[in-house]
Amino acid sequence: MNGKEVVERALSLGEAVHGSEKEKAILKLIEESLDREVKRVPVRTKVWEVKEFHVRVNGREVEASLLPYTQGYAEGVAGKDVVLLDMPSHPFEVKPLYEGLMNREGVKAALIYDSGKLRRIAVSVGKPSAFVRERVREGDKVDVEADAYLKDAESYNLEVTVQEGESYIVLGAHVDHWLSGYHDNLFSVEILLDLLDQLKRPNLKRGLKVVFFSSEEGPRCCTGSFQHPKEDTHVMISLDALFPSRVVFSATPDLWRYSELFSLKRVEMTTPFSDHFAFVTEGHPGVVLYNDDLIPYYHSDADLPNETDEAFKREMTASLLRFVKALESVSRVELDESFFRFAESRGVKLKERRGALVPYGLVTKFRGER
Numbered sequence: 001m002n003g004k005e006v007v008e009r010a011l012s013l014g015e016a017v018h019g020s021e022k023e024k025a026i027l028k029l030i031e032e033s034l035d036r037e038v039k040r041v042p043v044r045t046k047v048w049e050v051k052e053f054h055v056r057v058n059g060r061e062v063e064a065s066l067l068p069y070t071q072g073y074a075e076g077v078a079g080k081d082v083v084l085l086d087m088p089s090h091p092f093e094v095k096p097l098y099e100g101l102m103n104r105e106g107v108k109a110a111l112i113y114d115s116g117k118l119r120r121i122a123v124s125v126g127k128p129s130a131f132v133r134e135r136v137r138e139g140d141k142v143d144v145e146a147d148a149y150l151k152d153a154e155s156y157n158l159e160v161t162v163q164e165g166e167s168y169i170v171l172g173a174h175v176d177h178w179l180s181g182y183h184d185n186l187f188s189v190e191i192l193l194d195l196l197d198q199l200k201r202p203n204l205k206r207g208l209k210v211v212f213f214s215s216e217e218g219p220r221c222c223t224g225s226f227q228h229p230k231e232d233t234h235v236m237i238s239l240d241a242l243f244p245s246r247v248v249f250s251a252t253p254d255l256w257r258y259s260e261l262f263s264l265k266r267v268e269m270t271t272p273f274s275d276h277f278a279f280v281t282e283g284h285p286g287v288v289l290y291n292d293d294l295i296p297y298y299h300s301d302a303d304l305p306n307e308t309d310e311a312f313k314r315e316m317t318a319s320l321l322r323f324v325k326a327l328e329s330v331s332r333v334e335l336d337e338s339f340f341r342f343a344e345s346r347g348v349k350l351k352e353r354r355g356a357l358v359p360y361g362l363v364t365k366f367r368g369e370r
């Protein structure tokens with residue numbers, strides 16, 4: 001099986017929740033497709049299980065998707081104790097919106113409408129709420145029944161050593177995904193599988209690993225990568241939510257100059273939302289390549305392949321090969337010096353990289369930065 005076939009099979013499995021059997025089925029498909037030795041790195045995680053889920057409007061069942069990690073039973077009237085919402089402009093606004101509502105007295109549930117799409121956007125544990133396929137009218141009688149819970153689970157990351165070395169360029173992508181999850185994140189998996197195919201005899205001056213991560217989604221970001229060994233990392237590159245035909249280069253500042261190797265939407269200070277950040281926290285240079293042009297489809301059942309993917313995939317594979325080549329000849333000392341210089345330009349004098357960047361809401365800043 002080539003990368004495309006692996007991903008087609010993975011896509012046909014449907015939603016692969018963090019820590020689930022489907023997540024492991026995807027990892028197994030990847031493992032079986034590789035003509036190489038791989039290592040399974042065990043991960044303690046949680047799986048979200050939906051035992052029972054129904055939304056009924058005036059007694060008729062409607063198509064809906066439960067918001068992780070809400071649960072319970074609610075019965076009420078739309079527009080009164082069951083709040084009707086339209087999808088906000090950014091998926092990250094769903095959580096604060098939900099939490100604000102649930103603090104309001106008399107609110108029993110919320111239903112979100114997003115032009116017929118179903119989505120999963122993680123909020124906190126609380127009253128049962130969902131995306132609905134069709135518009136619910138004010139005054140409709142609604143009941144929501146959700147028997148769902150988080151349960152301890154075991155899974156693993158799949159690590160492929162492409163070339164041994166004293167330190168490693170690590171390329172990674174998570175395999176778990178909400179709903180159809182093509183661009184977030186099976187497309188990235190396909191790019192890495194193609195890359196592995198092109199790196200049969202890499203002859204690099206540095207070590208190179210490819211890691212397929214478990215449980216990037218979840219009640220907490222990046223459970224799989226946080227448990228992955230990282231001491232011998234040179235630079236970590238995460239592919240996550242790529243979408244034709246450009247990338248957001250979200251990186252520690254020492255890597256910004258390499259953004260020119262990609263069709264670029266913008267460069268930004270690293271965000272804390274992907275597997276690279278587990279490495280950044282440990283003091284390593286890290287970047288996530290993503291594209292927020294995906295927002296209309298993000299975590300929805302409309303995140304499916306499109307006709308421009310194939311060309312973009314070839315372009316990304318070529319850019320990543322150039323990136324790896326460029327990183328192989330830069331020393332870690334050079335990268336660290338560039339990182340410290342940048343911190344100083346922000347008024348922060350650092351002694352070490354570990355723990356130097358901390359998340360503040362949706363962005364990261366240097367510890368102590370004003």
Ligand SMILES: [Zn+2]
Pocket residue numbers: 174184185216240241
């Ligand atoms: Zn993702």
